[in-house]
Amino acid sequence: MKRVLALVLLIFIAVQSFAYAQQSDTIVTFGADIKESDKQQMLQLFGVQPDEVKTIEVTIDEARKQLEGIASREVIGTKAISCAYIEKKEEGYGLDIETHNVTHVTSDMYRNALVTAGVKDAKVVVAAPFNVSGTTALTGIMKGFEDITGEDIQLDNKKLAGEEILQTVELSKKIGPDKASELIKIVKEKVADKDVKDEQDIREIVKQVAKEIGVELSEQDIENIVQFIKKMISLIPDLRENLSSEEARNIFRVIADAIGNLFKWIASLF
Secondary structure (H helix, E strand, O other): OHHHHHHHHHHHHHHHHHHHHHHHOEEEEEEOOOOHHHHHHHHHHHOOOOOOOEEEEEOHHHHHHHHOOOOOHHHHOOOOOOEEEEEEOOOOOOEEEEEEEEOOOOHHHHHHHHHHHOOOOEEEEEEEEEEEOOOOHHHHHHHHHHHHHOOOOOHHHHHHHHHHHHHHHHHHHHHOHHHHHHHHHHHHHHHHHOOOOOHHHHHHHHHHHHHHHOOOOOHHHHHHHHHHHHHHHHHOOOHHHHHHHHHHHHHHHHHHHHHHHHHHHHHHOO
């Protein structure tokens, strides 16, 4: 009988420890201005219960701090609505991004900006109880990532990631969200691969990439991208390693998902 009780106790401790470990790797951030009923809706969408996951709030003042000097108050807005589910994954997983009720910022835009900020190996779901632009959601994602990893993201890097989101959103109004994300991503990769520092060289890369993907940019568009890339180079000295490692992670994750789907399909035949 004592052995049975000891075994039950051991199993209980193991389950609790596993649950705690799982919980510590997952967090939900709520926009501070949503209703309690909206929070329940978000938790349901994220597939978690209130007692299963840590939750924190993100205020509009926090978003303003990160976007100060980059975006006007009109762009930032007056309320924090966007919410996010962040789950830290194993090394090599890459960034898996989903969005719901986000009208201006795409998954690729968030992914590119998070790579710039130094966020890696995580599953992220950005959502809101109704349609929002999504420009301030980045604040919640980075705050949640800092909480579950215990690692601070420097304010300059947060601002840089916010600027990338805003630049890409503005560009998307002219050339579409997919082309805008693709353009910024390829320019960053080419600059990193060639270790480009000179402003004129950056400008030529921007023009070349725009031509390759079939979009037309105004001189002001080109100038905005060039200045952003220059700022990124100054803040991220190991840019090549940062970008190439994330690209490799995403490739491996896609391959792993494909293999998993293949096995599921094979199993369905029997």
